[in-house]
Amino acid sequence: MPTWSRRSPPGWSWPMAEKKMVDVFSDVERETAMTANPAGYAVTELGAEDERIVTLAADMSNTVAEFIAKFPERYIECGIAETNSVSLAAGLASAGLIPYIYSMSPFGMLKTCEQWRTDVDYNHLPVRLVGRLSGLAMGYFGTSHYAVEDIAIARTMNNTVVLSPGDAASCVSLMRSTASLEVPVYIRIAEAVSRVYDEAPDYEFGKWPRLRTGSDVTLIGHGMGLGLCAAAAEALYEHDSIEADVFDAAYLRPYDETALLASAAKTGHVLTVEEHSVAGGLGSLVAEAIARAGLSVRLGQVALPDKDLEVGVPADLYEYYGLTPSNVAAKARSLVRR
Amino acid sequence: MPADITLERGRALTEAELLRRADWVRLQTIDLIAQAGLGHYSSTFSCAELVATLYYHALRLRPAEPNWPDRDRFLLGKGHVATGLWPVLADLGYYPHDWLKQFGKVGSPLNDHPNMKLAHGIDFSSGSLGHNLSVGAGMALAARLTGRDYRTFVLTGDGELQEGQVWEAAMAASHYKLGNLVAIIDANGFSGAGPTSQAMNIEPLAKRFEAFGWTVREIDGHHAPVLLRTFDELPDPASEEPVAIIARTRKGHGVEFMEKQPQAWHLGLLNAEQYADVVAEISARMELANG
Numbered sequence: 209m210p211t212w213s214r215r216s217p218p219g220w221s222w223p224m225a226e227k228k229m230v231d232v233f234s235d236v237e238r239e240t241a242m243t244a245n246p247a248g249y250a251v252t253e254l255g256a257e258d259e260r261i262v263t264l265a266a267d268m269s270n271t272v273a274e275f276i277a278k279f280p281e282r283y284i285e286c287g288i289a290e291t292n293s294v295s296l297a298a299g300l301a302s303a304g305l306i307p308y309i310y311s312m313s314p315f316g317m318l319k320t321c322e323q324w325r326t327d328v329d330y331n332h333l334p335v336r337l338v339g340r341l342s343g344l345a346m347g348y349f350g351t352s353h354y355a356v357e358d359i360a361i362a363r364t365m366n367n368t369v370v371l372s373p374g375d376a377a378s379c380v381s382l383m384r385s386t387a388s389l390e391v392p393v394y395i396r397i398a399e400a401v402s403r404v405y406d407e408a409p410d411y412e413f414g415k416w417p418r419l420r421t422g423s424d425v426t427l428i429g430h431g432m433g434l435g436l437c438a439a440a441a442e443a444l445y446e447h448d449s450i451e452a453d454v455f456d457a458a459y460l461r462p463y464d465e466t467a468l469l470a471s472a473a474k475t476g477h478v479l480t481v482e483e484h485s486v487a488g489g490l491g492s493l494v495a496e497a498i499a500r501a502g503l504s505v506r507l508g509q510v511a512l513p514d515k516d517l518e519v520g521v522p523a524d525l526y527e528y529y530g531l532t533p534s535n536v537a538a539k540a541r542s543l544v545r546r
Numbered sequence: 547m548p549a550d551i552t553l554e555r556g557r558a559l560t561e562a563e564l565l566r567r568a569d570w571v572r573l574q575t576i577d578l579i580a581q582a583g584l585g586h587y588s589s590t591f592s593c594a595e596l597v598a599t600l601y602y603h604a605l606r607l608r609p610a611e612p613n614w615p616d617r618d619r620f621l622l623g624k625g626h627v628a629t630g631l632w633p634v635l636a637d638l639g640y641y642p643h644d645w646l647k648q649f650g651k652v653g654s655p656l657n658d659h660p661n662m663k664l665a666h667g668i669d670f671s672s673g674s675l676g677h678n679l680s681v682g683a684g685m686a687l688a689a690r691l692t693g694r695d696y697r698t699f700v701l702t703g704d705g706e707l708q709e710g711q712v713w714e715a716a717m718a719a720s721h722y723k724l725g726n727l728v729a730i731i732d733a734n735g736f737s738g739a740g741p742t743s744q745a746m747n748i749e750p751l752a753k754r755f756e757a758f759g760w761t762v763r764e765i766d767g768h769h770a771p772v773l774l775r776t777f778d779e780l781p782d783p784a785s786e787e788p789v790a791i792i793a794r795t796r797k798g799h800g801v802e803f804m805e806k807q808p809q810a811w812h813l814g815l816l817n818a819e820q821y822a823d824v825v826a827e828i829s830a831r832m833e834l835a836n837g
Contacts, residue, residue, distance in 0.1 A: 262691065284687065292680045292714035299684020302670060305691065326674045327681060331662055
């Protein structure tokens with residue numbers, strides 16, 4: 209019979225991770241309510257202006273705590289039942305309300321994809337699905353908690369606007385500018401974003417703001433990919449005199465095909481950067497648009513491979529999969545010099 | 547019909563008229579299916595009396611103003627029986643009778659499953675089983691939030707109750723005290739592939755709904771006096787328990803050979819001889835009811 213001891217063997221110690229999971233939730237940038245939880249902050253502001261706005265969450269009430277405090281009667285807790293939350297919201301919207309559903313990304317667009325398509329998208333209802341903790345944000349919780357296929361799914365929906373803000377200010381601005389849309393909206397929230405904008409841009413429907421102008425390479429990112437593009441562009445200019453056109457692809461559906469094709473034709477090199485699978489996301493839509501237009505362009509993708517992913521704290525995973533400014537710069541360099 | 551004409555709840559409908567209306571739904575269904583070339587007979591027939599009771603007696607409607615905010619909602623969870631609904635909505639004036647001639651054709655607003663974007667009178671699209679009780683709960687909740695007294699009715703099949711989402715909705719409806727929500731279960735005992743009890747047992751239905759906090763009425767879904775009384779005696783929409791009407795029905799009811807082989811007529815097409823027999827059988831009964 210083996211004997212089990214609660215004590216560790218002598219001389220044994222726990223290998224402490226250098227970067228802890230908790231870092232994801234306590235980024236130094238997040239000093240205000242807005243930067244800590246921009247999607248929760250924005251809906252509270254919008255809710256004060258439009259009483260048709262209601263929020264729903266499936267065991268995610270903490271993310272709309274401020275809204276609940278101000279408008280308790282307009283919050284609908286759904287328990288751990290995401291599919292019900294989406295169809296329920298469709299019913300609310302059909303009766304004239306504007307529901308914002310807050311869910312963890314893997315259990316939002318992924319688990320409820322069919323409810324979203326059939327009840328919300330096909331019926332053109334103004335429901336908003338806000339997916340927090342997208343991509344690899346839930347790190348070592350395991351691959352069940354990853355959401356790296358959600359954009360691929362969302363952008364095949366016929367009537368859904370797909371948004372992926374690149375930082376907190378852009379999130380608030382995007383939510384504000386889409387609040388009155390009479391169509392479904394999916395808002396994918398990345399947690400590991402860095403500050404890109406000092407002031408939030410005014411987003412025009414379906415347009416990609418340009419962060420920087422150059423003629424050597426086109427860098428396009430959404431979510432955390434936007435900050436990576438901005439940082440890489442800076443480094444490319446400083447160290448290699450490579451000048452990059454940089455676009456904020458916050459709108460993934462519809463997307464800015466005009467800006468994309470004009471820039472691609474100009475630079476001849478296009479690199480997309482995203483915390484999403486290589487299959488079906490920004491990289492795919494850019495490749496499709498360029499192929500359709502018949503442009504002869506070198507394409508590169510910094511994204512997650514479409515195979516079983518590793519598990520670990522997000523910061524380590526980003527390093528492992530090359531979602532870093534230095535890797536984006538290296539990819540851009542090799543694309544240009546190939 | 548002027549927009550402000552309201553068909554009120556509980557309007558006059560004799561037992562004989564109810565049954566004749568249900569048979570009329572069956573005849574119309576047979577013709578629509580003949581035109582389209584394939585359709586769901588027996589599951590439409592099991593709920594014909596339910597549909598007749600709702601549209602000619604129980605629902606508060608304004609056909610000339612299909613989006614009237616205070617209308618009672620009706621959601622066809624078992625969307626595959628829309629064939630039985632199209633003639634009723636045309637009859638009430640939601641759209642011209644001519645539309646029926648386009649049923650099943652490319653570009654027609656009327657399909658085998660209902661689409662709220664295409665046909666007036668459809669309060670919500672359906673076709674994917676298990677969704678509409680959630681949607682209905684959302685509508686009922688919206689009534690609470692906006693201070694309206696409309697009722698929301700959701701007709702589901704019994705096989706549909708195998709979908710897990712139904713029970714998420716059942717949980718939410720009692721949690722939010724939605725006495726303005728009425729689920730009607732067309733318990734005909736069959737799903738597409740065979741008896742519901744063999745595929746995945748869903749009984750005891752009454753106990754299950756009661757356990758989820760619902761008020762339950764278990765009735766004979768073809769018996770006119772019981773149907774009229776059940777809908778007349780629904781609790782006030784302001785009450786706090788959602789209501790489940792478990793209607794025990796026969797799949798294929800009203801056509802003898804379909805009652806005997808309900809599964810074979812879940813999806814099919816009558817040949818000319820069968821068509822004539824079925825029309826004769828139903829017409830004879832309607833004439834008898836006419837006295």
